[in-house]
Each structure stands twice: as C-alpha cells, then as structure tokens.
Amino acid sequence: MGTILKTIDLTKKYDKHVVVDNLNLEIEEGEIFGLLGPNGAGKSTTMNMICGIVRPTLGDVEFMGKDFNKNRKNLLGELGYIPQELAIHGNLKAWENVELFTSLYGIKGSELKERIDESLEYVGLLEKRNEYAKTFSGGMKRRLNIACAIGHHPKLMIFDEPTVGIDPQSRNFILDKIKESNKNGATVIYTSHYMEEVEAICTRIAIMDNGRVIATGTSEELKKMITDDPATITLEEVFLTLTGKKLRDY
Amino acid sequence: MIIYLIKNNIKLMMRSATNVLLFIVTPIVLIAMLSSAFSDMMAKYESGGKIIAGFRVEKDTPEAWRAALDAFAAGLEEESLLLREYVNGEPKEILRDEDLCAFVVFGADAYTIYQSEDHKNEGKIVEYAVGSFYEHAAAAAANVNLTENAGELAIEYPEYMEPIDSKDYYGIIEIVYFGCCAIVCGAGLFAGEKKNRINKKFYVSGISEPKLYLAKFISMIIVVSVGSLIATALSGLMFGTKWGNPVLSALIVFLVISAATAFGLMAYYITDNMVATIISVFTVVWLAGFFGGSFETYMFSTTPKALKLISPLYHTNRALVELSCMGKSDYVGSAILYSVAIIVASSAVAVLAGTLRKRGRA
Numbered sequence: 001m002g003t004i005l006k007t008i009d010l011t012k013k014y015d016k017h018v019v020v021d022n023l024n025l026e027i028e029e030g031e032i033f034g035l036l037g038p039n040g041a042g043k044s045t046t047m048n049m050i051c052g053i054v055r056p057t058l059g060d061v062e063f064m065g066k067d068f069n070k071n072r073k074n075l076l077g078e079l080g081y082i083p084q085e086l087a088i089h090g091n092l093k094a095w096e097n098v099e100l101f102t103s104l105y106g107i108k109g110s111e112l113k114e115r116i117d118e119s120l121e122y123v124g125l126l127e128k129r130n131e132y133a134k135t136f137s138g139g140m141k142r143r144l145n146i147a148c149a150i151g152h153h154p155k156l157m158i159f160d161e162p163t164v165g166i167d168p169q170s171r172n173f174i175l176d177k178i179k180e181s182n183k184n185g186a187t188v189i190y191t192s193h194y195m196e197e198v199e200a201i202c203t204r205i206a207i208m209d210n211g212r213v214i215a216t217g218t219s220e221e222l223k224k225m226i227t228d229d230p231a232t233i234t235l236e237e238v239f240l241t242l243t244g245k246k247l248r249d250y
Numbered sequence: 251m252i253i254y255l256i257k258n259n260i261k262l263m264m265r266s267a268t269n270v271l272l273f274i275v276t277p278i279v280l281i282a283m284l285s286s287a288f289s290d291m292m293a294k295y296e297s298g299g300k301i302i303a304g305f306r307v308e309k310d311t312p313e314a315w316r317a318a319l320d321a322f323a324a325g326l327e328e329e330s331l332l333l334r335e336y337v338n339g340e341p342k343e344i345l346r347d348e349d350l351c352a353f354v355v356f357g358a359d360a361y362t363i364y365q366s367e368d369h370k371n372e373g374k375i376v377e378y379a380v381g382s383f384y385e386h387a388a389a390a391a392a393n394v395n396l397t398e399n400a401g402e403l404a405i406e407y408p409e410y411m412e413p414i415d416s417k418d419y420y421g422i423i424e425i426v427y428f429g430c431c432a433i434v435c436g437a438g439l440f441a442g443e444k445k446n447r448i449n450k451k452f453y454v455s456g457i458s459e460p461k462l463y464l465a466k467f468i469s470m471i472i473v474v475s476v477g478s479l480i481a482t483a484l485s486g487l488m489f490g491t492k493w494g495n496p497v498l499s500a501l502i503v504f505l506v507i508s509a510a511t512a513f514g515l516m517a518y519y520i521t522d523n524m525v526a527t528i529i530s531v532f533t534v535v536w537l538a539g540f541f542g543g544s545f546e547t548y549m550f551s552t553t554p555k556a557l558k559l560i561s562p563l564y565h566t567n568r569a570l571v572e573l574s575c576m577g578k579s580d581y582v583g584s585a586i587l588y589s590v591a592i593i594v595a596s597s598a599v600a601v602l603a604g605t606l607r608k609r610g611r612a
Contacts, residue, residue, distance in 0.1 A: 051454050076456035085447040089258070091265045091438075096258055103254035104455035112254075149451075 034202030080154030090134030102151030139170025259469035273477025421491025433514025494573025505589035
C-alpha cells in the first residue's frame with residue numbers, strides 16, 4: 001500500500017489571512033483518515049483544495065502519484081466527494097438523482113442503470129428508488145447524498161461531515177457503510193465534529209488548528225500525547241487540550 | 251454525458267407549477283384580455299365603417315409619386331379607407347371642419363400627418379397605412395429616377411394592409427412574449443443548484459463549462475418550446491388564433507425562444523444572482539416588447555420606426571403577424587438573423603463568464 005494523497009506545503013491565503021498554512025499530509029491507500037479541528041481551522045478549505053474546488057495559493061496536491069492540478073481531468077474520476085450540504089434535487093426521484101450525478105463521470109446505458117441500483121442498494125434506498133427526494137427524512141437524504149457520490153466507484157472518498165443532523169440509526173448505518181467501503185478498497189478522508197465517530201472508524205487522525213496540523217496519529221497515539229494512560233482520557237479531551245477551550249466565532 | 255443532465259433538467263423544470271402557470275396559463279389569459287381590449291380598434295382596421303382622411307401632395311413632388319399615390323389611394327378605398335384630396339386650406343382647419351380622422355401632406359421623401367383627437371384609432375390606422383406605403387415606395391424609388399417622371403414605381407399594395415383580427419394578433423404576439431421570458435423557466439433549477447451547492451459537485455466531476463451551459467440551454471429551450479406549443483394549441487382551440495406558414499412560424503418562434511434563453515443565461519452567468527437576472531431580463535424584454543408591438547399593436551404604435559427596428563421583437567412580431575395575414579413577410583430574414591446573432595453572442599459571453607467565475611472561485 002502506497003501513498004494515495006499527499007499535500008506538499010499546501011497554503012491558502014485570502015488577502016493577508018492565512019487559512020491553510022504549509023500543510024503537509026500523507027494519506028496511505030486503504031486508510032480512513034480523520035481530519036479534526038474547530039470551526040475555522042481550515043478543514044473545509046483543505047478538502048476544497050484536495051478536490052480542486054479551491055486553488056492553493058502555494059503548494060501542491062499529489063493524487064495517485066500525479067500532480068492533481070496538472071492532471072485534474074483524469075484524476076477526478078477517482079475521487080468521490082460527499083459534501084456537508086445535501087447536494088441533491090428534491091424534485092427528482094432517488095434514482096434520478098443518482099443517475100444525474102453518476103452520469104457526470106461518463107457512465108451511461110445499462111452500466112449506468114446497474115450503478116444506480118447498486119448505489120441505492122448500498123445506502124439502503126433501493127426500495128425507495130421511485131420516491132421523490134423531497135419526501136425523504138434527513139437521514140435518508142444524507143444516504144442519498146452518499147449514493148450520488150459513489151456510483152463511479154472512486155478510489156478516494158471524501159466525507160465532509162456526513163452525519164450532521166441525523167438520528168443515531170442513520171448515523172450508525174452511514175458509519176458502517178464507510179467502513180464497508182474501506183474494506184472494499186476505498187481510501188476515506190473523513191471530517192466530523194463528533195469525536196466518538198472519528199474514534200470509531202478512523203485508522204489515523206490529524207488535528208488541525210489555525211490552518212496547521214498540530215497533531216497526527218492513531219487515536220491511541222494522540223491520547224498518549226496528553227497522558228500515559230490512554231484509557232483515562234477521551235479523544236474529545238485530547239482535542240480540547242490541543243486546541244484550547246476558547247470559543248471559535250468564525 | 252450531458253444527455254442525462256438535459257433529461258433531468260427537463261424533468262425538474264416540467265415538475266414546476268410556476269412554469270406551467272407562466273408558459274401555458276398566463277399567455278392564454280393575456281391573449282383573451284388584450285385581444286378583447288384591442289378588438290374595437292382592430293375591428294375598424296379589419297372591416298369596420300369607412301375611415302376618411304384628407305391629403306395634399308406638395309407641389310414639387312415628382313409625377314411618379316403622384317401616380318403611386320393614386321394607386322395607393324385606390325387600394326385603400328377597397329379596404330374602406332378613403333383618401334380625399336384637398337388642394338387648398340390649412341390642414342388643421344380641414345381636419346376639424348371636415349371631421350376627418352387624419353390629414354396627410356405627401357412629399358417625395360417625407361410626409362406630415364395630422365391626426366384628429368376625436369378619431370385617434372382611425373388616425374393611427376391611416377398613419378400605419380401611409381408609413382407602410384412610404385416604406386415600400388422608398389424601396390421601389392431606389393430603382394427609378396424620380397426627377398424624370400418615369401411613372402413606373404413598382405409599389406406592392408395593398409398587401410401590407412391585409413387585415414388581422416385582434417385574436418390572431420395577440421394570439422401570436424403573447425406566445426412570443428412569454429417565450430422571451432424563458433429564463434424564469436430555469437429559475438427554480440438554478441436556485442436549487444446554488445442553495446444545495448450542486449455546482450460544487452459539478453465542478454468536482456470535471457464536467458466542462460460549455461457542456462454545463464449546453465445542458466441548461468437545451469433543456470430550457472425544450473421546456474419553453476413545449477409550453478409555448480401547448481399554449482398555441484390552446485389559444486387555437488379557444489380563440490381560433492391563426493398562424494401563417496406553420497413551419498416558418500415555428501422556426502421563428504423556436505429561434506426567438508432560443509435567443510431569449512441564451513440572453514437570460516448570459517445575464518445569470520454574469521450576475522450569478524437570479525433576482526438580478528430576472529429584473530434585468532424582464533426590463534429588456536419589456537422594452538423590446540413595448541417598441542416591438544407586444545402590448546400596443548405595432549401598426550398603430552406612435553413609436554419612431556428607428557426604435558422599432560432596434561427591437562428584435564418588432565422583427566419577430568411583424569414577421570409572424572404578416573405571415574399570418576399575408577402568407578409572407580419581408581421581416582422573416584431579419585427576425586431569424588436577429589435571433590441567431592443573440593444566441594451566438596450571448597452563449598459566447600455566458601460560457602466565458604462561467605469559466606472566469608470558476609477560475610476566480612478556484
């Protein structure tokens with residue numbers, strides 16, 4: 001297993017404000033990599049730079065050994081992006097939403113039909129395929145959001161807070177599916193404010209603050225930075241110790 | 251594959267009640283209202299009582315014009331519009347004393363028309379007739395030497411005076427006008443894409459800006475065309491609206507819808523704001539319609555001809571109305587050219603604006 005994604009001195013400035021500051025990350029193939037940080041830490045900007053939505057002020061992103069910006073067109077097909085927003089059309093049926101987004105990757109005809117059913121089945125919505133997305137509950141919409149981003153079988157899946165505002169059952173289902181995708185070979189980058197989620201599924205975690213990575217490691221390694229007895233401390237306590245308790249009003 | 255994008259865009263737009271209301275129901279209501287409001291004026295134009303106007307030919311007018319005017323007057327008489335010559339007297343006094351609707355002083359290259367306050371509608375009919383005559387005469391005059399009194403002005407008359415019923419006129423014009431509001435059709439779709447950050451997913455998929463534009467452009471044209479077709483069929487059934495050459499008329503309507511779609515998309519791509527887009531597009535379309543005969547019939551409108559000619563809707567409306575009542579029109583070419591030019595220019599600007607915006611965001 002090699003490195004699938006690498007950020008090299010990745011920096012983003014808006015005027016004089018540095019949002020991401022010389023970020024160097026290496027994500028190994030087959031990992032579930034958690035990215036944690038308080039509001040305004042630079043997580044979303046980092047995600048956006050990795051996806052090519054935001055161009056870095058400085059630095060590069062290497063994806064599958066290639067410069068992402070130079071090979072963007074060829075590499076985007078290997079990337080699945082599940083945004084925090086419910087990027088679906090309420091007036092389209094479940095299968096139509098999946099068709100719309102999967103077809104953007106050049107998949108068509110009978111293969112597209114297979115991928116639609118496969119994606120819907122994957123998120124447990126196959127029986128609801130002919131229902132309008134606007135009639136779905138929050139949890140179902142979140143699952144549909146995921147189905148819309150996995151139909152093209154990406155190698156790297158980026159989940160940006162995919163469990164916001166849903167019930168524990170749906171959350172549990174989504175986390176199980178992320179683990180399942182990972183077992184099937186997908187590498188995952190995962191951001192969330194729910195520490196227990198990150199602790200439960202991520203093989204490695206990076207904590208960001210003020211645009212920089214301040215700690216990286218497994219959950220155990222991060223805990224050991226604070227105390228010799230990891231069993232006595234939670235990931236949330238580690239997070240608060242490293243980033244401080246001051247409110248982040250961004 | 252933009253075919254799937256087009257297909258789903260169409261579904262989204264077709265499932266909007268606002269679109270059904272705007273492109274099918276509203277034109278029908280407006281056709282009924284406007285055709286009823288203007289039916290009196292147009293009935294007089296069509297076959298009502300005799301309209302009597304006075305005229306005088308200026309002394310230095312070439313003989314060829316005199317002959318053409320006589321032929322013109324004879325043609326008008328068949329259409330119940332009587333032109334009576336007055337050699338002497340003050341035009342305004344004659345107008346008042348003889349209770350005429352208008353008095354025209356003809357010159358070789360210009361005319362002056364005095365209209366009665368008491369017979370405004372009839373006066374406008376005379377103005378339209380004289381205006382049309384001069385338009386045709388000027389074209390014919392280019393081929394003869396008027397100073398030599400050749401007397402061979404090949405003026406086509408009175409075809410341009412063919413009557414048109416108000417239900418035909420507004421039945422045609424309002425379908426075109428609402429077709430020009432095509433951008434509203436995509437408003438819900440664009441708002442949804444923006445609100446749900448779907449554009450972000452388009453960007454991550456790597457789909458190119460021209461493809462995205464094309465998917466929106468084609469789907470909007472299809473939806474607005476289908477809406478217009480249904481409204482046309484309904485107005486035909488309900489009011490008996492008659493269109494001229496169906497293929498040519500359909501082509502002109504299709505092109506004007508395409509032009510309006512491209513223009514609306516361009517406004518949206520530039521402003522990135524649906525409210526600003528709708529305000530700007532509606533202002534332009536309203537002005538084009540005001541000068542182009544979408545509210546007041548272009549025949550009776552007092553708008554200067556130069557302003558009318560600037561309006562793409564004038565060319566489209568006139569081409570379609572003349573196709574309906576005469577079976578042919580000199581404005582078909584300009585209507586098509588105007589639409590094609592708008593499609594090409596607006597599409598190019600829209601794609602450029604979209605690409606620049608994307609780069610700026612990145």
